[in-house]
Amino acid sequence: ENMFDRSRMAPKTPIKNEPIDLSKQKGCTPERNPITPVKIIDRPQPDPWTPTANLKMLVSAASPDMRDREKKKELFRPIENSEQSDTCDSLQYDIVDDSTVDEFEKQRPSRKQKSLGLLCQKFLARYPNYPLSTEKTTISLDEVASILGVERRRIYDIVNVLESLHLVSRVAKNQYCWHGRHNLSQTLKMLQEAGELQYGELMTSQHKEQDLEYKFGEQKKEAIPDFQDRPLLEFSEPDCISASANSRKDKSLRIMSQKFVMLFLVSKTKIVTLDIAAKILIEETQDTVDHSKFKTKVRRLYDIANVLTSLGLIKKVHVTEERGRKPAFKWIGPVEFPGKTDELRGHSPTSDPLPGTQRGACAQYQTSATGKQRFTRHASFNRAQPCEAARRKVSSEPNSPRQERQDENCSKMINLAAVCRQKIEEDTGNKACDTDTILNSSKNSNITLPFSLLPVPGDSDFCVNPLPQAVFPVVQADVPSFSLPIGISSQASHLSTPAASKTENGKPTLVPNQPFLCFPSSSLFMLCGGLQENNLSETLPASGDVGHRSAVAQAAVPPAGCQKRSSHKCSSPSAPVDDEEPAAKKQTLEQSDLPLSLVVPKKPSESPKAEPSPGSGCSSAVHLEMNCLDLASPAAAEAANEESTKPLDCQEREKQSQNKNTDEPPPGNEHISKENANQPFQPQYLYVQPTAGLSSFNFLFSANQAPGAISLAANQLPSLSVPCVMVPSAALASFPLVCSPSFTSPLSPVPDGSFSAAASTSFSMSSLASTTPVFISTTAVVTPKVSPAPSVDPQQPAHPALHLSPVLTRSCSAVKLDSPVCMGHPVTLLKLQQPSSAPLTPKSIRPAHHEAFFKTPGSLGDPVAWKKNEGNQTRNASSVQRRLEISSTSPD
DNA sequence: CACTCCCGCCAATTA
DNA sequence: TAATTGGCGGGAGTG
Numbered sequence: 001e002n003m004f005d006r007s008r009m010a011p012k013t014p015i016k017n018e019p020i021d022l023s024k025q026k027g028c029t030p031e032r033n034p035i036t037p038v039k040i041i042d043r044p045q046p047d048p049w050t051p052t053a054n055l056k057m058l059v060s061a062a063s064p065d066m067r068d069r070e071k072k073k074e075l076f077r078p079i080e081n082s083e084q085s086d087t088c089d090s091l092q093y094d095i096v097d098d099s100t101v102d103e104f105e106k107q108r109p110s111r112k113q114k115s116l117g118l119l120c121q122k123f124l125a126r127y128p129n130y131p132l133s134t135e136k137t138t139i140s141l142d143e144v145a146s147i148l149g150v151e152r153r154r155i156y157d158i159v160n161v162l163e164s165l166h167l168v169s170r171v172a173k174n175q176y177c178w179h180g181r182h183n184l185s186q187t188l189k190m191l192q193e194a195g196e197l198q199y200g201e202l203m204t205s206q207h208k209e210q211d212l213e214y215k216f217g218e219q220k221k222e223a224i225p226d227f228q229d230r231p232l233l234e235f236s237e238p239d240c241i242s243a244s245a246n247s248r249k250d251k252s253l254r255i256m257s258q259k260f261v262m263l264f265l266v267s268k269t270k271i272v273t274l275d276i277a278a279k280i281l282i283e284e285t286q287d288t289v290d291h292s293k294f295k296t297k298v299r300r301l302y303d304i305a306n307v308l309t310s311l312g313l314i315k316k317v318h319v320t321e322e323r324g325r326k327p328a329f330k331w332i333g334p335v336e337f338p339g340k341t342d343e344l345r346g347h348s349p350t351s352d353p354l355p356g357t358q359r360g361a362c363a364q365y366q367t368s369a370t371g372k373q374r375f376t377r378h379a380s381f382n383r384a385q386p387c388e389a390a391r392r393k394v395s396s397e398p399n400s401p402r403q404e405r406q407d408e409n410c411s412k413m414i415n416l417a418a419v420c421r422q423k424i425e426e427d428t429g430n431k432a433c434d435t436d437t438i439l440n441s442s443k444n445s446n447i448t449l450p451f452s453l454l455p456v457p458g459d460s461d462f463c464v465n466p467l468p469q470a471v472f473p474v475v476q477a478d479v480p481s482f483s484l485p486i487g488i489s490s491q492a493s494h495l496s497t498p499a500a501s502k503t504e505n506g507k508p509t510l511v512p513n514q515p516f517l518c519f520p521s522s523s524l525f526m527l528c529g530g531l532q533e534n535n536l537s538e539t540l541p542a543s544g545d546v547g548h549r550s551a552v553a554q555a556a557v558p559p560a561g562c563q564k565r566s567s568h569k570c571s572s573p574s575a576p577v578d579d580e581e582p583a584a585k586k587q588t589l590e591q592s593d594l595p596l597s598l599v600v601p602k603k604p605s606e607s608p609k610a611e612p613s614p615g616s617g618c619s620s621a622v623h624l625e626m627n628c629l630d631l632a633s634p635a636a637a638e639a640a641n642e643e644s645t646k647p648l649d650c651q652e653r654e655k656q657s658q659n660k661n662t663d664e665p666p667p668g669n670e671h672i673s674k675e676n677a678n679q680p681f682q683p684q685y686l687y688v689q690p691t692a693g694l695s696s697f698n699f700l701f702s703a704n705q706a707p708g709a710i711s712l713a714a715n716q717l718p719s720l721s722v723p724c725v726m727v728p729s730a731a732l733a734s735f736p737l738v739c740s741p742s743f744t745s746p747l748s749p750v751p752d753g754s755f756s757a758a759a760s761t762s763f764s765m766s767s768l769a770s771t772t773p774v775f776i777s778t779t780a781v782v783t784p785k786v787s788p789a790p791s792v793d794p795q796q797p798a799h800p801a802l803h804l805s806p807v808l809t810r811s812c813s814a815v816k817l818d819s820p821v822c823m824g825h826p827v828t829l830l831k832l833q834q835p836s837s838a839p840l841t842p843k844s845i846r847p848a849h850h851e852a853f854f855k856t857p858g859s860l861g862d863p864v865a866w867k868k869n870e871g872n873q874t875r876n877a878s879s880v881q882r883r884l885e886i887s888s889t890s891p892d
Numbered sequence: 893c894a895c896t897c898c899c900g901c902c903a904a905t906t907a
Numbered sequence: 908t909a910a911t912t913g914g915c916g917g918g919a920g921t922g
Contacts, residue, residue, distance in 0.1 A: 111920050114898065141911090153900070156913055173907070173911065253913075274895095296915060302897050327895070896921075906911065 114150070117306035120158045122148050124310060127178045137178035138171060157253065161307040164257035185334060188265060195262025256281055256297075257304045264314065264331035273319050273328035274301050305329050 112118065123144065131137055141159070145152040159176055162168045166187045168176045259281055263272045278297040308314045313333035319326050 111896090111898065116897075151900075152911085153913075154898085156911090160913075292916075298895095299897065299916075300914085302895090306897080894922090896919100898919080899917090901915090901917100903914080904912080907909080 115306060116154065116157055116303055117310050119148060119150055119154055120161075120307045120310035123155070123158050127180065129181045131178060131180040131182075133182075139168060139176040139178055141174045141176070157303050158307055160253040161257045161304050162311075164254040165261070165311070167311075188261065188334060191258055191262045192265035195259075195266040253300060253304065256300055257308075260301060260304055261308070261313070264329070264333075265335075267331070270331035270335070271317060271319060271328050272331075273326045274298055274305075275326060277301055 126144070126147075127137055127139075139159075141152055141155050145155045148155070159168055159170075163170060163176070166179060166183050167181060168178050171177045260272070260277055263277055263280065264270055275294075275298070278294055278301055281301075282293055282297050305314060305316070308329070309316065311333075313331065314329040315332050317328050317330045319328040
């Protein structure tokens with residue numbers, strides 16, 4: 001009912017606002033302003049009743065309900081008055097109908113009136129579903145709370161859920177930015193993908209909840225899902241960071257909301273019962289089974305469900321199963337997102353700028369000028385095209401602190417993950433584990449593409465390289481915006497870039513940005529760089545670079561990557577670094593972070609090392625990272641050595657890549673292909689030659705990466721680490737890019753070589769974390785020493801995406817460093833397995849068990865472990881995450 | 893009585 | 908240290 005009113009009122013709504021606002025309104029939305037006055041109009045006073053008091057009395061006499069209402073009203077009056085909302089409604093009615101109506105409405109001051117669902121409707125009524133891009137609507141929590149007459153706590157409940165779907169993003173303390181439903185499709189798509197990975201099968205199979213449960217359990221055990229899931233989840237969560245800290249976040253309403261939505265999207269029937277959902281969620285958490293926890297979970301689910309219901313995404317139903325009748329919710333929102341998403345879709349991946357991309361991009365972390373890194377959360381996603389503009393603004397605006405939430409990142413992550421899988425699957429084809437997922441993915445455009453990338457670039461050896469290229473393009477941008485945007489394609493990139501804020505530029509800075517380096521030698525490859533925030537960002541060059549490159553390369557790729565800097569959350573750690581990264585990568589994905597990892601190679605084997613960590617926590621992300629890392633080296637090595645050795649996948653990939661190069665694979669990917677062809681892309685990455693041994697790895701990191709980045713890693717997942725690269729080389733440094741042999745293009749020189757060894761190191765640590773030892777070495781590579789200036793690093797950007805893709809592609813196999821093959825490259829890769837769950841990665845292995853499907857970042861263990869190491873820092877980081885950033889950095 | 897879920901304490905995080 | 912966020916669960920409203 002309210003809704004209706006609202007609808008009518010909608011415009012009015014604002015009006016409603018009472019004076020109350022006054023006090024607070026800060027920035028509020030424009031809408032409001034007008035509002036205030038209006039309200040008054042009808043009833044200045046809250047007492048609508050008064051006028052009708054008589055009637056009411058009568059009524060009440062007639063019905064108890066009425067009485068109650070009145071009572072309540074009285075009780076509430078203060079509130080109402082202040083609020084208006086209620087009043088307003090009533091007013092309206094009054095106006096229209098009259099008291100009668102009023103009464104109705106008013107009547108229920110009771111609980112229902114105060115329900116979260118209704119409150120959410122009121123909240124939503126205040127903002128347009130599809131706001132113009134240009135206009136940014138900021139939401140002041142205080143204001144809204146006062147307007148709606150509720151405590152702020154309630155607003156958090158709503159906002160957290162909306163944030164999980166990217167309808168809003170937290171900009172700063174007490175301030176959120178309204179994005180509307182522009183990106184909803186993408187978000188849902190992401191969630192669907194993520195959900196498939198995680199839950200996938202389960203849901204599918206079961207029609208019913210029961211089944212679900214049932215399956216659920218099984219699956220869980222299998223663990224597979226977990227792995228991936230986690231990461232995904234993590235994405236969502238921003239903070240992966242604090243490992244230990246996770247606790248709070250893990251439970252976050254935001255995450256629960258995403259998971260809950262995932263369940264719907266994955267479910268065939270689109271019906272999810274509360275108890276099942278609660279069980280699933282609990283499991284993830286692992287919480288003990290306590291009954292109490294279950295109850296708590298259910299309470300939360302009701303909260304979430306109320307909001308989702310208000311959004312028109314689900315509705316309450318009852319499922320009668322054999323077991324009995326249970327409360328459940330049915331998904332009534334969109335089911336397919338493929339392109340749908342409208343806008344997003346519209347863009348072709350390639351072509352478009354991609355809003356999505358942007359989005360992805362948006363999220364970033366940045367280091368603040370301050371030097372610390374923080375993340376900002378943006379809602380990158382959210383913004384779509386408009387975003388660009390906005391972004392620009394944003395970027396320019398320093399203050400906007402947007403923080404992005406990790407969610408975005410998460411989402412990206414998710415996407416990435418999905419992608420990876422897909423790829424993997426693709427590659428493997430078989431492997432299949434996850435087929436389903438994969439399939440899905442295929443649908444999506446997004447994902448896939450990227451993978452393609454993977455291919456190796458020129459050499460087969462490197463699997464890595466390919467990545468990059470691919471990556472970018474891959475990016476898939478499509479998909480999620482975030483992630484990858486395909487944008488990669490150049491355009492996308494560009495977009496993203498902007499988004500990033502700094503970015504934009506595009507200018508050709510290529511070089512600088514570029515993050516990549518290639519080393520001819522070997523195998524290897526690269527990494528991602530980090531970027532720096534600023535610099536990089538500025539660098540934007542990425543875009544420019546990209547362009548450049550592309551041009552050079554062929555265009556290729558633009559890696560879009562560029563852009564983004566966003567960081568991902570995950571990466572955060574790295575993030576910092578990455579952030580910088582820039583662009584390119586980033587753009588690509590935000591995700592990039594993720595996984596970035598590089599991709600690489602093939603090889604299946606896993607590396608043990610990696611595992612360790614993984615196990616812990618991070619789960620996927622971690623894994624990825626590891627993988628990446630590993631991959632890189634090993635993979636590369638192997639690859640190099642033998643394809644044969646490698647798993648088919650690798651080969652395949654390579655082929656693919658090659659083919660692509662040759663052919664062009666996918667459309668979107670053109671760039672990619674180009675890139676591949678060119679290989680240039682690579683630039684983004686660095687190669688390192690491997691020397692032998694693990695040690696050998698070289699990773700490169702982006703130059704920029706600062707050590708800090710590494711830390712990020714710690715954060716987790718983010719694989720970021722991966723990206724990194726390590727390598728040292730000064731040489732590299734010198735170059736801006738390194739090219740691999742194949743590659744030629746020169747990138748511009750990087751600023752500096754900053755790659756620092758150190759960084760690398762760090763990296764390793766972090767990322768690897770623990771586990772692995774990564775190495776970093778410079779060895780082969782070079783000297784790391786270069787001093788790193790921070791600046792440089794352009795590279796970064798791209799990679800991530802790339803990496804990911806590759807990784808994905810490959811599946812997870814992990815390679816181990818050990819492998820002889822690798823020799824050259826020490827590193828190992830991991831592949832991911834696709835298999836369904838598989839977690840191929842070591843981690844998966846271990847963890848496999850994890851109970852939870854979804855894990856939040858926090859849950860992840862591993863991370864934790866290493867986190868511990870990093871300890872404080874990590875935490876800090878997390879906190880950091882939340883912080884807003886102000887963008888000092890932003891170029892503008 | 894079971895289902896919902898509001899309310900607000902209070903801890904974790906941030907500023 | 909103060910303010911903001913948000914987990915959590917008691918317990919009330921509803922049917």
